[in-house]
Amino acid sequence: GISHEACAYAGHLGLGKLIAFYDDNGITIDGHTDLSFTEDVGKRFEAYGWQVLTVTDGNTDVAAIRKAIEEAKACTDKPTLIKVKTIIGYGSPNKADSHDAHGAPLGAEEGEATRKQLGWKHGEFEVPQQVYDTFRKHAAAGAAKQAEWNKTWAAYQEKEPELAAQ
Numbered sequence: 001g002i003s004h005e006a007c008a009y010a011g012h013l014g015l016g017k018l019i020a021f022y023d024d025n026g027i028t029i030d031g032h033t034d035l036s037f038t039e040d041v042g043k044r045f046e047a048y049g050w051q052v053l054t055v056t057d058g059n060t061d062v063a064a065i066r067k068a069i070e071e072a073k074a075c076t077d078k079p080t081l082i083k084v085k086t087i088i089g090y091g092s093p094n095k096a097d098s099h100d101a102h103g104a105p106l107g108a109e110e111g112e113a114t115r116k117q118l119g120w121k122h123g124e125f126e127v128p129q130q131v132y133d134t135f136r137k138h139a140a141a142g143a144a145k146q147a148e149w150n151k152t153w154a155a156y157q158e159k160e161p162e163l164a165a166q
Contacts, residue, residue: 011049018079019072025088045081058084091118
């Protein structure tokens, strides 16, 4: 399909700033992927001319994800696919690694059981103050980057009005 053609073209062009993540959770809407899916996604993307990196524990190893991102940024001559192995419904005592966690809510009881298993002491849709504080701490830097982008975009629109209008 068109998505594969676009990926092949990105590899052909050597788009080194392109980083894509693939959630390799082994589940489809009908069950485990081995029911209908046996291809090696990493080899397919390598054939497209991409760098392929793998994070073996995307559920808890945040440092490995950050390391893969840094490695991807360092590769400037080809796009990067980061395959992140995860367990769909991670933390859910009865639905983890199951198509029951794919495309449907866990339900109130399973949601509560999941929060308990993960040690999450907050209620449904409750966001701890620490999260708000962290986001606010970074808001000024984000606003400055947005202002810088707006200035760059305005200059481009003035210099290349026909291209900018596309």
